[in-house]
Amino acid sequence: MAFSIYKYASPMTFYGLAGKLIPWFAWGAGILTVLGLYIAFFMAPTDFQQGEAYRVIFIHVPAAWMSMFIYIIMAFWSAVGLAWNTRLSFMMSRALAPTGAVFAFLSLWTGALWGKPMWGAWWVWDARLTSSLILFFLYVGIMALWSAIDDRRRSDRAGALLILVGAINVPIIYFSVKWWNTLHQGASVSLMKSPSMASIMLIGMLVLAIAAWFYAIATALTRVRGIILERERQTEWVKELLEKI
Amino acid sequence: MLHFLLTVIRRDLLLAARRKGDWLTSQFFFIMVVSMFPLGIGPEPEMLRRVAPGVMWVAALLASLLSLSRLFAEDYRDGSLEQMLLSPEPPVLLALGKALAHWLIYGIPLLLIAPVLGLQFGLPADVIGVLMLSLLIGTPVLSLLGGVGAALTLGLRGGGVLLTLLILPLYVPALIFGAGAVDSALAGLGPEANLSLLAAFAVLTLMVAPWVAASALKISIE
Amino acid sequence: MLHFLLTVIRRDLLLAARRKGDWLTSQFFFIMVVSMFPLGIGPEPEMLRRVAPGVMWVAALLASLLSLSRLFAEDYRDGSLEQMLLSPEPPVLLALGKALAHWLIYGIPLLLIAPVLGLQFGLPADVIGVLMLSLLIGTPVLSLLGGVGAALTLGLRGGGVLLTLLILPLYVPALIFGAGAVDSALAGLGPEANLSLLAAFAVLTLMVAPWVAASALKISIE
Amino acid sequence: MSDTPYLSVHELACARGERTLFSTMNFQLGTGQLLLVQGGNGRGKTSLLRLLCGLAQPLAGEVRWRGQAIGPAREEYHRNMAYIGHVNGIKDDLTPMENLRLSAALAGRDLDEATATQSLVKLGLERCLDLPARVLSFGQRRRVTLAGLMTAGALLWILDEPLTGLDIHGVALVEGLLRDHVTGGGMVVMTTHQPLSLDGVATVPLQVGPLLQPDEV
């Protein structure tokens, strides 16, 4: 059976595909979260410098990663949408944004919680923290722009432009610890070097990161199904679908 | 009378609710202005704590100014201000209602955000209390005085900035007493003196500003 | 091509000249925001000197934001934006021209006022030089990026504040490098690193922003 | 009592900038009469109508409502008057229905849902009841304003080119409204450049500004 990307780029087929995928990702996210949290709180050793407080890392780091990844994916879909005018890609970036914003907020919040014991302050104005805050603002700004424009075409395209312009912030967040001297920790997980963390910690973090991935995919797919239904409610297949329910 | 006042307020709340984004973004503006100062000034906590009252008050003032320039402008442009002035009720109620609605929409939320920002700047809890109190008394002043400015500059080219020019000097007492109260609380002195001056200023404004704004409206619309 | 660009710029200069008050008041806003800080913060010279770069840069940023919300709005409302987009010349020149005109009208005067205010805050002469240089490189960035925001939010309800929300995050690099340059000059370190980062950011913006703004305009006008 | 002078104008003069648009204007309007203000573009029709409303102040002379200057009698007068200007006075963010309800509430009138819907449907807006006024077409927006006029229940209508942007059915509809209002004892002051067929309506023409000079025709 030949797999055709174009087939799945149509909202109708994608609606069905997404429906089949969601349970897998949702369950995956649930199981991995439980597993990850178990590792985080019961298997990982107490840190000799930071005591128990360091366990925030298991949520903080995956959340921070996801907030950036999701933005990049949104930028990708936006570029595709602007270039080829594909309906589905705009829907995808719309479906991703709230999840991204949640992760951005989570990374700020957990970071702040962590900062209090570590640096003695909820918040410091260093480059990484600031650029993470800006990322959050960007998410909010994008969603505000979408909601301010009623016309769907205009709102899709305007949002996509903004997403692309804001994409420059992501490398800034990522490299901020390298470019500026900051309070914040530098990267300790890298594809190039061997990690500088205890391996059980690393495993816990990775498990939770994958859980976050699954969660993001599941929520985004659920949301995109809703958006498809709303936008295609004029079409025959949605009318048929709604009649069945 | 009261019915008209309430209708004017309800109307503006409804319109604000329709412009979903608008309402929230004004609060974000406040957050952002406050958050930008540390970027410009540098991250030392002691220094930030010292400038916090001033920065927060100035930001509140700017946030209210920014939204004020639209207080009457849209109604003027689409002709509904004319229609409201043709209502049998006195225009002073119109001016008062619009200013109160502005306060409800833009002033109150500032009050609720301020504590969070205060924490970011490392202000102690009691000082944050004083900050909120000073904003509670001070923000209506901003809305009422701003109403006068908005009415005076209605339909003028570049009204928004002219408004700023007219109104900022009038805002100065509120700023001085308001930020002063927080400052003295921070320094461990009692904020009462500043707060009561602020309250007196607020009462004075409440009695005078709507009349002035109403006359200004009638003149501007001719 | 060049003729069209110049015409767009000349047009905006002419319109600004007609609205005599408008032009000046934007500068007054800058002066006032800067002058209000000492009122809020307190008069200690050492402290004032330390916050001066941040305050001036934030004020410049706000002043430019305030005027930016009207960059395309009036032309949109009275239909002349439509007419300009129907000109045979490419819209990117229109976007570039409007941004440059905005810079000439609102950016350049800031440059000239800044030294005076710098003196008020007790900045030494060489630091003032760096301040001016940083504003010279930085203000075009504000106008260009602001043009993108203004185009995106054109005709939306609450556009002015939404614009702020969208654009302030993009302004942050300019703020950090700009104020950073002045700060390091004040601290006796060389401002070169920050200034060259700022310049790089400016060049990047100049190359990208007009295109984005032009696409945004076309999207918004539909 | 078709000629009780409800609205009367005494020695009215109006200047805009350097130009005197008209002076020593006098007229009276009683119930059951329609005053058709005529004159080419820029003769001062809009300026006159705004004076009549009390939105602008005259250079000289006075506008009276039941014999009293409209300044002191403002409340009484505005309760009985409805004005439509060149701009529509509707909020773009609200639906037609909400617009009607709002203007009723501001004027202190009660407006039941059914009457409002009925007048909107009468004006051909049945498909647009749930759309914000922003997306309506030029003529549809004018119709919303006219629906507001219908529900206002005012005695005196002051209408500045109410036909702008209306299609032929819209024009016929407005003619019907005017006829009903005037024959029902109402009063109208209006301007329009389009031909009106108002048979059976007591129409008083009023020329504003100098008569057209031959070279301007």
Next chain:
Amino acid sequence: MSDTPYLSVHELACARGERTLFSTMNFQLGTGQLLLVQGGNGRGKTSLLRLLCGLAQPLAGEVRWRGQAIGPAREEYHRNMAYIGHVNGIKDDLTPMENLRLSAALAGRDLDEATATQSLVKLGLERCLDLPARVLSFGQRRRVTLAGLMTAGALLWILDEPLTGLDIHGVALVEGLLRDHVTGGGMVVMTTHQPLSLDGVATVPLQVGPLLQPDEV
């Protein structure tokens, strides 16, 4: 060559919000022809005209200028086209003369003082040459826009209710302009709700949207 299809429309469709205003629209327009777009309020006339200008993008189909889609041929097309919408597109702060000069400069045309004055005078604005457009009356502002159209020298005029607010002399003037333009080999696409007397002009009617249902008449 009265029927060279300069402007042609192929299977054009337009939707606003949820509603499809029209679909599979086809027509051609050659030199010396006037296309009169007809339809009641809210049928989609303005939407069609904006598609024709290239200000909006169609849902489906294509607008072509000399056989080429107006997207790629944008520059060529806009050089030969002039559009007047519901809003006037003049700057309130400038005098009528400055407005004309500015639009000429933006379109890359030369405009000598005499021609400009002449067209303003022709439109009855001789008394308003030095006033900012802001203080002009509703109809006078429309006339400034029309003066701009006269001086644009475009081959194709796209006019959305150009008669709004004009007095009878103004209407006659526009009729004259249209007649001269079309008989001189120009093309016009226009809408209006007012009756037009265009004897001797090749007029092609085009109905937009569904025909009026009986209950709507």
